[in-house]
Amino acid sequence: MRLLGELTDNLRNFVATVGALSLFFGRVIAQTPRALMRPTLIIAQIHNAGALSLVIIMTCGLFVGMVLGLQGYDLLQRFGSEDALGTAAALALIKELGPVVTALLFAGRAGTALASEIGLMRATDQLSAMEMMAVDPLRRVVAPRFLGGVIAMPLLTVIFVAIGIFGVQLVGVQLFGVDAASFWSQMRSSVDVADVMEGVIKGCVFGVACSLIAVYEGYTALPTAEGVGRATTRTVVTSAVLTLILDYMLTALLL
Amino acid sequence: MASTASSPAPASASETIIEVRDLHYSVNGRVIFSGLNLQIPRGRITAVMGPSGTGKTTLLRLITGQLRPDSGTVLFDGIDVSSLKTRELYALRRRMGMLFQNGALLTDMDVFENVAFPLREHTNLPESLIRNLVLTKLQAVGLRGAARLYPSELSGGMARRVALARAMATDPDVLIYDEPFTGLDPISMGMIVRLVRQMNNALGLTSIVVSHDVEELASLADTGYIIAGGKVAAAGSFRELKGHGSQIVHQFINGLPDGPVPFHYPAPDYYEQLLTGAA
Numbered sequence: 001m002r003l004l005g006e007l008t009d010n011l012r013n014f015v016a017t018v019g020a021l022s023l024f025f026g027r028v029i030a031q032t033p034r035a036l037m038r039p040t041l042i043i044a045q046i047h048n049a050g051a052l053s054l055v056i057i058m059t060c061g062l063f064v065g066m067v068l069g070l071q072g073y074d075l076l077q078r079f080g081s082e083d084a085l086g087t088a089a090a091l092a093l094i095k096e097l098g099p100v101v102t103a104l105l106f107a108g109r110a111g112t113a114l115a116s117e118i119g120l121m122r123a124t125d126q127l128s129a130m131e132m133m134a135v136d137p138l139r140r141v142v143a144p145r146f147l148g149g150v151i152a153m154p155l156l157t158v159i160f161v162a163i164g165i166f167g168v169q170l171v172g173v174q175l176f177g178v179d180a181a182s183f184w185s186q187m188r189s190s191v192d193v194a195d196v197m198e199g200v201i202k203g204c205v206f207g208v209a210c211s212l213i214a215v216y217e218g219y220t221a222l223p224t225a226e227g228v229g230r231a232t233t234r235t236v237v238t239s240a241v242l243t244l245i246l247d248y249m250l251t252a253l254l255l
Numbered sequence: 256m257a258s259t260a261s262s263p264a265p266a267s268a269s270e271t272i273i274e275v276r277d278l279h280y281s282v283n284g285r286v287i288f289s290g291l292n293l294q295i296p297r298g299r300i301t302a303v304m305g306p307s308g309t310g311k312t313t314l315l316r317l318i319t320g321q322l323r324p325d326s327g328t329v330l331f332d333g334i335d336v337s338s339l340k341t342r343e344l345y346a347l348r349r350r351m352g353m354l355f356q357n358g359a360l361l362t363d364m365d366v367f368e369n370v371a372f373p374l375r376e377h378t379n380l381p382e383s384l385i386r387n388l389v390l391t392k393l394q395a396v397g398l399r400g401a402a403r404l405y406p407s408e409l410s411g412g413m414a415r416r417v418a419l420a421r422a423m424a425t426d427p428d429v430l431i432y433d434e435p436f437t438g439l440d441p442i443s444m445g446m447i448v449r450l451v452r453q454m455n456n457a458l459g460l461t462s463i464v465v466s467h468d469v470e471e472l473a474s475l476a477d478t479g480y481i482i483a484g485g486k487v488a489a490a491g492s493f494r495e496l497k498g499h500g501s502q503i504v505h506q507f508i509n510g511l512p513d514g515p516v517p518f519h520y521p522a523p524d525y526y527e528q529l530l531t532g533a534a
Contacts (some may be wrong), residue, residue, distance in 0.1 A: 129359035133373045134345040
């Protein structure tokens, strides 16, 4: 009976959170046209969310690609199909690993920065001060950060995939001696526009999801040190779980 | 004769810029205000005082429309603040300036940009004019030389003076100060007191100062309200407040450690708790 009560409470909280998040999303979208009229604010946020994440994205992309090269070569050489390494790795990176790992890294690096920044602005009355100056924080603070994240995420995904493929090539071609011509030509003939589009669509959707979670958690954080800490943690956890759920749904839809 | 809860300081309609009528407000079942009435006279400095936790800051947030009352009305120049839509509320707030307890400066901007912020957001003034306006406001608070410092490089008193310059940037009708003296050294406190008085007199503003620094307020404010128990416990000039018969007002004005606001937080019987070993 108590378990049922807890279950009902959790379900009610979940529905309430989804409702609040949807409402918040609607309010942010409503502010988007006015935010777009101040491109300098958005460019600054693309720099914050995108350019400042470049090093971590490129480093991780390189190592994910190199590991994929090792594992892929080990698997394919068992069937004598090492030449297919380029195709296999490229498809894995473009369709899955690129968007998903970039989203997880984005949530950890840019998402937490967004949530804690907005949460601290709430805790130090900066958002209240803006409201008192008749400036809507959703338009001035939240919408540019959301848009910056949404734009940066697909760009980061493309960079991650490109560096990842370079990493695969480094291990497969340079280290294990897979024929370079076969590696690149098979990749070019097998990967079509639809595959690339799948990766781009996933990058965009994950960008919206991760950026929304980050700004929502920051904006609704309790104005205390503990509240901001919790918001930051929730940003990473919720973004990661949502990314993986959305990934399954999008893959099923786009296959 | 000092006024009481049922009859706050009288002020005629034309002299009153803010009027709070029968305000009720509670948070999570805890009653903060139960029938609060007060009037803020135009062009004067009004102090709102009360023991910690009586809801002074909450009252400011209700006056500025950041919170909505459970019942009752808050009238700003005859306009019911709680009935306004967001857009109308923002239009009304351009007539108010608020100084937050910690300054609430935007930490990603320097002092100059903080003061320029409301001008850039609400006007299309040329950059040269914004520069001159900002420097004028900073000169008024004595911080023109700190224009390129960031909030993290300012002392508490300096941050509040910058916030004051920012609040004045759009020339509001009413300036609201939330605990402007908390945590300041005597020199900074003196500066803030002087600035509040100067702003009020030179610009013809109405000022509301929320604080519990009775001595500072006595030298600064024209009239005062003491809030306790969700209502106005006393209102009037400081001379009237000092002679007020209410025990809570007596305790507050004289800074007595015990009285209607007890020294001990409500607890079970001391000896019984020690003997029984209960938590």
